[in-house]
Amino acid sequence: MTELTGAQIMCEALLREGVEVIFGYPGGCIMPFYDALVGYEQLHHVLVRHEQAAGHAAEGYARVTGKVGVCVATSGPGATNLVTAISDAMMDSVPIVAITGQVTSALIGRDAFQETDVTGITQPITKHNYLVTDVRELPRVFKEAFHIARTGRPGPVLIDIAKDAQQLRTTPVWPESVNLPGYKPTRDGNRKQIREAIKLIGMANKPLLMIGRGVMLSEAFPEVRELAERTGIPVITTLHGIGAFPEDHPLSLGMSGMHGWVHNNKAIQECDLLFNIGGRFDDRVTGKTSTFAPHAKIIHVDIDPSEIGKNIRVDVPIVGDAKRILTILLEELPARDSGDWLLHIREMQAVHAAKQQYTRPETPQFMPHDVFAVMTKMINERGNYHICTDVGQHQMWAAQLIDWLEPHTHITSGGAGTMGFALPAAVGAQFGDPGSTVWAVAGDGGFQMNIQELATIMQEGLPIKIAIINNGYLGMVRQWQQLFHDKRYSATPMWSPDFVKVADAYGMPGMSISRAEDVADAIATAYATSGPMLLEFRVEQEANVFPMVAPGASISDMIMSDPQPVLA
Amino acid sequence: MKHTVVALMQDHPGVLNRVASMFRRRGYNIDSLAVGGSETPGISRMTLVVDGEDTIVEQVTKQLYRLIEVLKVSDVSDDPHIARELVLAKIYAPASKRQEVSSLAEAFGGKIADVGQDSLMVELTTSPDQIDNFIELVRPFGIREMVRTGRIAMVRGTPTHAGDAYVKVA
Numbered sequence: 001m002t003e004l005t006g007a008q009i010m011c012e013a014l015l016r017e018g019v020e021v022i023f024g025y026p027g028g029c030i031m032p033f034y035d036a037l038v039g040y041e042q043l044h045h046v047l048v049r050h051e052q053a054a055g056h057a058a059e060g061y062a063r064v065t066g067k068v069g070v071c072v073a074t075s076g077p078g079a080t081n082l083v084t085a086i087s088d089a090m091m092d093s094v095p096i097v098a099i100t101g102q103v104t105s106a107l108i109g110r111d112a113f114q115e116t117d118v119t120g121i122t123q124p125i126t127k128h129n130y131l132v133t134d135v136r137e138l139p140r141v142f143k144e145a146f147h148i149a150r151t152g153r154p155g156p157v158l159i160d161i162a163k164d165a166q167q168l169r170t171t172p173v174w175p176e177s178v179n180l181p182g183y184k185p186t187r188d189g190n191r192k193q194i195r196e197a198i199k200l201i202g203m204a205n206k207p208l209l210m211i212g213r214g215v216m217l218s219e220a221f222p223e224v225r226e227l228a229e230r231t232g233i234p235v236i237t238t239l240h241g242i243g244a245f246p247e248d249h250p251l252s253l254g255m256s257g258m259h260g261w262v263h264n265n266k267a268i269q270e271c272d273l274l275f276n277i278g279g280r281f282d283d284r285v286t287g288k289t290s291t292f293a294p295h296a297k298i299i300h301v302d303i304d305p306s307e308i309g310k311n312i313r314v315d316v317p318i319v320g321d322a323k324r325i326l327t328i329l330l331e332e333l334p335a336r337d338s339g340d341w342l343l344h345i346r347e348m349q350a351v352h353a354a355k356q357q358y359t360r361p362e363t364p365q366f367m368p369h370d371v372f373a374v375m376t377k378m379i380n381e382r383g384n385y386h387i388c389t390d391v392g393q394h395q396m397w398a399a400q401l402i403d404w405l406e407p408h409t410h411i412t413s414g415g416a417g418t419m420g421f422a423l424p425a426a427v428g429a430q431f432g433d434p435g436s437t438v439w440a441v442a443g444d445g446g447f448q449m450n451i452q453e454l455a456t457i458m459q460e461g462l463p464i465k466i467a468i469i470n471n472g473y474l475g476m477v478r479q480w481q482q483l484f485h486d487k488r489y490s491a492t493p494m495w496s497p498d499f500v501k502v503a504d505a506y507g508m509p510g511m512s513i514s515r516a517e518d519v520a521d522a523i524a525t526a527y528a529t530s531g532p533m534l535l536e537f538r539v540e541q542e543a544n545v546f547p548m549v550a551p552g553a554s555i556s557d558m559i560m561s562d563p564q565p566v567l568a
Numbered sequence: 569m570k571h572t573v574v575a576l577m578q579d580h581p582g583v584l585n586r587v588a589s590m591f592r593r594r595g596y597n598i599d600s601l602a603v604g605g606s607e608t609p610g611i612s613r614m615t616l617v618v619d620g621e622d623t624i625v626e627q628v629t630k631q632l633y634r635l636i637e638v639l640k641v642s643d644v645s646d647d648p649h650i651a652r653e654l655v656l657a658k659i660y661a662p663a664s665k666r667q668e669v670s671s672l673a674e675a676f677g678g679k680i681a682d683v684g685q686d687s688l689m690v691e692l693t694t695s696p697d698q699i700d701n702f703i704e705l706v707r708p709f710g711i712r713e714m715v716r717t718g719r720i721a722m723v724r725g726t727p728t729h730a731g732d733a734y735v736k737v738a
């Protein structure tokens with residue numbers, strides 16, 4: 001065995017973990033690694049324009065592929081720029097490994113140039129983190145880091161590596177397996193509890209399935225479908241469950257919660273059994289917890305035991321991997337019929353018309369709804385896409401108004417709600433699925449939070465399609481101001497540059513659209529363009545996302561339309 | 569209600585910080601926390617006293633388990649167990665009061681660890697309740713300095729919370 005530098009060991013370790021692409025930005029304390037990278041052409045490095053984008057790109061890659069995304073930054077400001085993306089990955093259980101350079105071990109603790117306590121800062125927002133000062137530890141730490149990131153409830157792991165540990169040489173000893181005696185995620189689920197769940201499913205008159213990100217992560221799509229079809233139980237998807245159950249399925253109800261459909265929230269309040277698979281009862285889902293699902297027995301499947309009983313009382317907890325648990329459950333689950341209950345929910349739904357009219361007010365204006373109405377048709381005709389949405393009104397419209405049919409097509413920052421997510425996430429998503437069409441759908445505000453990544457797209461030649469829903473406002477905040485702060489638009493009107501000219505400056509074609517009748521042509525042009533393209537939709541400025549549950553209110557108290565809140 | 573929770577964890581740098589930081593972030597009320605070696609090299613043992621309802625303690629336990637280096641967590645409150653705490657108290661005791669203070673210490677099973685000009689240092693290891701009682705009794709003499717270790721606990725009888733299961737740990 002030959003001796004390698006720590007930096008070479010880092011590269012070897014990445015290859016051993018099957019890494020093909022890394023997103024990063026160099027600097028002093030990570031320079032040995034960047035130097036070694038020259039000898040490893042198999043590791044494609046994507047130079048971002050801000051480390052936050054490296055983190056979100058790693059997330060985009062991970063969210064599309066299910067594999068571990070990797071981002072790299074230097075010490076101090078480089079590392080702190082990763083923090084937002086790391087916390088985003090923590091909230092949404094996204095497997096990423098973040099590698100940061102650290103000052104030479106002899107200088108640690110002395111406030112050396114660009115020294116920051118990165119392991120300290122990221123302690124509460126990582127699944128685990130490491131500070132490596134001894135080159136001999138690198139093989140073990142990398143193996144553990146990737147294992148922890150991708151198994152159990154996935155999440156971000158950070159490895160902070162002192163510069164001298166990157167420079168020193170050693171003969172690496174590659175461990176065969178990981179030895180983490182305190183880390184043994186439960187996968188199978190307790191049989192007794194599973195039987196209890198089967199019993200409750202048999203007894204319920206008004207059962208509901210709610211599926212969350214856990215279904216996505218364990219790829220339990222056929223199992224969920226079999227469960228639904230065998231029992232006729234209607235399926236609600238959380239924001240992160242979107243795509244895990246096709247929305248054109250007769251049992252699909254779509255999203256519930258703060259901007260979910262009225263009939264779904266009502267169904268939750270009426271149901272006598274709520275079977276939550278891989279959702280964590282976020283407050284955007286539950287509204288006021290004390291009034292949530294008051295008549296329901298609750299079955300909760302989650303791989304993280306700490307999620308059970310955290311926000312909502314649970315009658316039958318089942319800890320483990322959704323796919324495994326459902327497989328076992330389906331072995332014994334008898335068929336049943338839930339037709340009357342479904343009919344009842346469909347009747348509640350029929351009070352409102354199709355999705356479009358559901359939320360679009362009658363107005364001649366160019367509404368954001370008009371963009372999504374065309375978009376859902378055109379993307380689904382063409383298929384093979386991933387849509388990365390940003391955070392705000394457009395994110396909710398996209399979730400509501402697009403017909404989501406396939407897993408991993410809807411990529412969004414849910415738990416953290418990080419503006420600026422969409423564009424860099426699209427970069428990662430495109431690397432994760434090079435043959436697909438990747439859309440970044442962002443607001444005028446969020447787009448400008450990582451607008452610099454247009455350069456990354458150009459440098460890498462990525463054919464990403466960008467849709468900016470430009471309403472001239474930090475729209476979601478403006479909506480809250482309109483509804484809950486007497487229309488005092490404090491710091492939400494937003495001037496923006498000419499986005500088409502901005503695109504042009506980056507060498508990217510762009511188009512601005514101000515009329516509903518031009519949307520289809522614009523999207524067709526984007527599809528016909530082989531490279532990237534930016535579309536700016538200049539929509540009605542004060543359109544609102546409805547229905548809506550006011551923060552802290554019960555999910556049955558829905559605001560249906562402008563101007564003043566009307567209770568449903 | 570106060571719960572006594574015992575946790576075993578790998579003795580890695582930063583583990584205590586992870587635990588403390590988790591408690592702060594989740595807003596749990598920790599009355600005392602004592603950490604030190606266990607019977608197994610490489611494994612530390614922590615005793616926590618947590619104030620809260622059963623559901624809170626259940627969350628504390630689950631959140632502790634989320635930390636990769638935490639091996640085992642048990643709420644021993646309902647098991648028959650021995651709980652002990654050590655206190656060092658420097659009590660104002662001019663010659664005229666010495667006898668009184670030392671016999672109080674003796675009555676509690678403590679001893680005089682040091683004798684100063686006009687003070688006595690009492691060393692007392694007993695149940696936390698008894699320590700509270702002792703402190704109340706000597707308070708009128710004047711306590712100049714005091715330190716308590718926080719509770720440590722162990723279940724009676726055949727060990728149920730030993731680190732043997734993890735001896736392979738480096």
Ligand SMILES: Cc1ncc(C[n+]2csc(CCOP(=O)(O)OP(=O)(O)O)c2C)c(N)n1
Pocket residue numbers: 390391392393394395417418419420442443444445446447469471473474475476477
């Ligand atoms: C980094 C960050 N800062 C602030 C917020 C708070 N916030 C949530 S939505 C929103 C408005 C977003 O505006 P825009 O990107 O234009 O999207 P729109 O709501 O108008 O569709 C803001 C400021 C956030 N989610 N993330």
Ligand SMILES: [Mg+2]
Pocket residue numbers: 443444445469470471472473474475
């Ligand atoms: Mg906007």
